[in-house]
Amino acid sequence: MSVQVENPRPSAVAAVIGLGSMGFGMAQSMKRAGLDVVGYDITKATVDRFVADGGRGAATLKETVQDADIVVSVVVTGAQTEAVLFGSDGIATAMKPGAVFVSSATMDPAIARSLAERLEPLGLHYLDAPISGGTARAAKGELTIMASGSRQAFAAARPALDAMAAKVYELGDAAGIGAAFKMINQLLAGVHIAAACEAISFAAKQGLDLQKVYEVITASAGNSWMFENRIPHVLAGDYTPLSAIEIFVKDLGIVQDMARSERYPVPLVAAALQMYLAASGAGMGRDDDSSLARLYAQLSGVELPGMNKEPQQA
Structure with a gap:
């Protein structure tokens, strides 16, 4: 009698935009947790380093997110986050329906609210999720994340949040509170x-x-x-x-x-x-x-x- 083995459930695909001192460690943590991680950075050598570490790399922003369930943006400013989403190579029109954008940049709360208001009508989720803990904790998956957003945004981002953080504070149902x-x-x-x-x-x-x-x-x-x-x-x-x-x-x-x-x-x-x-x-x-x-x-x-x-x- 043969036993049919079910195919394992595919892991979530996570895109990381910004493989700097924090983003690289966050991408590594998600990869260790079993997520399929693709990384992008304006510095090609950084992407090559991530690929050598076992991740996947992409040459453009849109290529990075086309199959992603979760997009984690680890740029520095609100202006950079806006460019990632809505700039000339912006990903807002390239993300999968129902995907979640996890914004880790430190920014004015008003900017976070504005970005969410522009993104969510496109059938996407926005999680305001700034981070704290430094490079070493990012590499260990032990960050503190101060997050706010809809219940659906939290649910969609959960695999990445669990992989990246020791503590995830759910601070409200609207973008800007985490910021x-x-x-x-x-x-x-x-x-x-x-x-x-x-x-x-x-x-x-x-x-x-x-x-x-x-x-x-x-x-x-x-x-x-x-x-x-x-x-x-x-x-x-x-x-x-x-x-x-x-x-x-x-x-x-x-x-x-x-x-x-x-x-x-x-x-x-x-x-x-x-x-x-x-x-x-x-x-x-x-x-x-x-x-x-x-x-x-x-x-x-x-x-x-x-x-x-x-x-x-x-």
């Missing part, structure tokens, strides 16, 4: 990095042993996640960009614009933003955001590890 949560996170993150860099540079000005400062502060009430995470970059004199200065020029600028429209004061954001702008103007825009410590050091005549290294030009 607003992310901006609160970025307010805190940007200010905390600036405070950490100010503190370690001030410690150097006092002639303190910086390794000992790190040991003491991380065991004390003044510690923060950003101090603990970023100050080792300063101590090593390694400003390889895991998260660049320009990210917080953008994000704190969005926070300040949002606050101004609400007539809400954000003086700490304003002060931190000026430091990021100064670091960018000094040629550190593409360097790690812990480069604020170098800026403080330059302003005050302090020597930090790696001070003689040339910054990458923005």
Whole structure:
């Protein structure tokens, strides 16, 4: 008697647009979870690297999404997200009916709402899903995702969300809510990095042993996640960009614009933003955001590890 074996259910096809420091890890995480992943990036070498890692690559945006059930966009800005969807090579008219667009860019909530309002009448779903956690967590599938959208959008995106994140916060049924949560996170993150860099540079000005400062502060009430995470970059004199200065020029600028429209004061954001702008103007825009410590050091005549290294030009 023969036993008929059913064909296994095909895995969902996920397209990842933007294979940068975060997108590459997110694509890897989905591939490990069994999704059929196709990747696209404006840098062909990055696509080739993903193919060498076992993924599929595409040469154009529309080719990337033509068979995809889930499209994860990991570009940087709202303007870039709009171009991905509705630009000259935009994917809005190339996506499968019923597919979901998962937007991971940090943007003004009003832009997220506008994009959803334009996409959903085409028979597609929009999930507002900004991310937090950094490159290492992206590679491990352990991101935090702050998501909002319709029940159908969440259901369609679930295989990708489960693969990419340790925590998925379902924050509401409309686009823009997730974006607003992310901006609160970025307010805190940007200010905390600036405070950490100010503190370690001030410690150097006092002639303190910086390794000992790190040991003491991380065991004390003044510690923060950003101090603990970023100050080792300063101590090593390694400003390889895991998260660049320009990210917080953008994000704190969005926070300040949002606050101004609400007539809400954000003086700490304003002060931190000026430091990021100064670091960018000094040629550190593409360097790690812990480069604020170098800026403080330059302003005050302090020597930090790696001070003689040339910054990458923005």
